[in-house]
Amino acid sequence: MKAKSNIPKVAFDLFALQLAWSFWFMVFVLLAYLVMLAIGSAHSDFLNFAYRPAKGYMLVIGISSASSFLTFYVKHGVTRRDCFAGSAIASVLHAATLAAILGIGTGLQHLLFQPPSQASALLDVRESWLSALLIFGINILTYYVAGWLISVGFYRNGWPLGIGFIALALLIVAAANIFWESDLQGRLSRLLPLDPSGIPPHISYLGTIVMLGLALAIIRLCTRRIVIRMK
């Protein structure tokens, strides 16, 4: 009997499902942005405006994913290994697609209108499209993986050990913020012996990729032989 891998199927199904959720997310963010533009409160282009909500959204769907998908797939005879690999591929594709769609929207905005001046130099599409979208994608992926980690922690250990995974996720998010000199700068950087804005981009990319790899390795280790909850 030859084993057939379910990884492509799981990856495609989860990608399609998450993209369907993201459609509604993007609609709401766009509506909010249009309202802000109309009342003159928007201070950046669409990509920059969507950055923070996208991170929050990815964290939430990361948290809600693991418990339901893991039970669902193993119940349908998919191995934990295929479920993990399919989920990981789907999360990367989803983050990249979200970044690309929002990037295209922002591109149109730059082509057709004069967007409000940039608030952040980090996601400045006028400097480099590729870099802005890569940074956007890698950061929202980090938030998704942080959510996934929390979800796995609670699924596997329940309370109170799950709290430890929240701490781990916060660490990842904080590290991403330091690498990409964003939200925590000002508050956190005062406590750090380094200036986050001085980190060269290649170190930020490398650091984030290593951190994501480690987080995924922890998720895989925690789910390799995980007991499936029956509810």
Next chain:
Amino acid sequence: MRLDVEVNGVTLKYGAFEALHNISFRLESGKICGLVGRNGAGKTSLLSLLASFREPTAGSIRIGGEDPFENARIMPHVTFVYAEDLRGETENVQGMLEAAKRYRPHFDSGYAEELAQRFELPMNKPVHELSRGMQSALNVTIGLASRSPVTIFDEAYLGMDAPTRELFYRELLDDQARHPRTVILSTHLVSEMDYLFDEVIILHKGKLVLHEGYEDLIGKGASVTGPSKAVDEFVKGMKQLHAQQLGDTKSVVVYGKIADETRLAARERQLDIGPVSLQDLFIHLTSEEE
């Protein structure tokens, strides 16, 4: 495709609590096995091991000769239907059937639709809006239509009304005749479902009490009724499970093969030897120790 199930010396512990103790049995493909036990006997724990939801603490499980846990050659061929809480499931009935079709190699969509019609499942209704009985009917539909070589139903009938349960039993027998597989039915409704079983496993407090063919098992139980003294003399040396007395008339449930000569001797002493139902055997065999 046929897969035998083999359980060898399986023990399962939850911390210090031993849910299963040294369980061993073998199920041949093509038969329906009834798994019977009181609350907390370890039925669901055992079935969750077969479904690769968890690993045993000790011992081994073989399905089709292979360890099923994280085995991509085996897991798609084992379906575990249990009384799942689907209150949070926003997918509709059609979507649930399509998901099962994507991952179950032997899934028969035509049969699934046929069953959905018979169970009167509304295809476009979100699952969380279905009644408990309807949700169970959906689970059973997926379980039957998956046509998995190993199909497990753990109290899958919860919330179903009597006609729906009857429909489930009939479909199970019909489809098993068309597509023989290893079916395990875990149930409390012994008297209602015993006619479905080819084999019976009784679990009690995490231990295997017996594993026998249904006919053999039923043939071993008998109730001996008659004058108290004659009954006592007759059942001396037999394994007695239960005794009841009304005036001078006594009835004793015994367990063990009764030879034809012994039956003749009983008739001569004006004793009545009657059959015992699986339900009675189950009750007496699992209350024996208390």
